[in-house]
Amino acid sequence: MKSTLNVTRIGHACQLIEIDGLRVLTDPWFTQTATYYQGEPVTSTVAGLGKIDALVITHEHYDHCDLDALVAGGFDLDVPLIGPGTVATIARGKGFRNVHAIEAWESTTVGDLLVTATPGQHGVHEVTFIIQAGGRTVFFGGDSLRIPELDTIPDRFGHIDLAILPTNGLCLRPMNLKQVVMNAEEAAALTAVLKPTLAIPHHYAFHSGRLGDQMITKADHDPRHFTDAVGRLAPEVAVRVVLPGTLVTVP
Known part of the structure; x- marks a missing residue:
């Protein structure tokens, strides 16, 4: 019998992944600044998250590593925090007491949870993650570009139950419109390689404000482009576009 696997999108790339009762929070973002807008509701406060068993963070950008909000919200600083060395250094400076620094293809355990850093590429140093427990496997793509190393994941880890992928193609x-996040077509092509039971897009509602969108960033805010592309490239894969606050159970 399969272990239960649920995911709730808090907002942006912040996801609450639950495997057989183990609760993993990804890339926290709970606040807003003049050039960082969620573009959608954030459906939980830090205090409202409840017990968290592990926190995984792909890179140090504010919209993925809002550690000040966690500290201010009373987050338990003894919760294991897992991320690359760049994130680990920041986390220790903020007072987190149980920090696991891992780089691509390195793993760490938290109880029955196994977390492996997989390669990523972005405007700063980034890793992606494979999260495993109870015979379930989740790929969490942060806001990486699509890079060839990610195509090796199925050979290394077997079947992927859930793939969570960025899709906005942020430039x-x-x-000169340098691209720093995979776009919908690239995410769909990766989905065709990963062949997950379920694929969920994220990292598409974010914007830089009215002026910032004109002067700083360019992005695709419509996750349906990913759905359409998966329909062409990997029609056997189910896709869910998930509103913040919606719990999804993975078959």
Whole structure:
């Protein structure tokens, strides 16, 4: 009998993944600044999260690593925090007391939970993650570009139950529209390789404000482009576009 696997999208790339009662929070973002807008409701406060068994963070960008909000909200600083060395250094400076620094293809355990950093590429140093427990496997893509190393994941880890992928193809206008996040078509092509039971897009509602969207960033805010692309490239894979606060059970 399969272990239960649920996921609730808190907002942006912040997801609450639950495997057989183990609760993993990804890439926390709970606040907003003049150039960082969620573009959708954030459906939980830090205090409202309840017990968290592990916190995984792909990179140090504020919209994925809002540690100040966690500290201010009373988050338990003894909860294991897992991320690359760049994140680990910041976390220790914020007072987190149980920090696991791992880089691509390295693993760490938290009780029955096994977390492996997989490669990523972004505007700063980033890893992605394979999260495993109870015979279930989740790929969490943070906001990475699609890179060839990710195509090796099925050979290394077997069947993927759930893949959570960024889809907005974020480009930076001051850098000649340099792309720093995979777009819907690229995410769908990766989905076709991973062949998960369920794919969920994220990292698409974020924007930089009215002026910032014109001067700083360019992005695709419509997750249906991912759904359409998966329909063409991997029609056997189920896709769910998930509103923040919605709990999804993975078959």
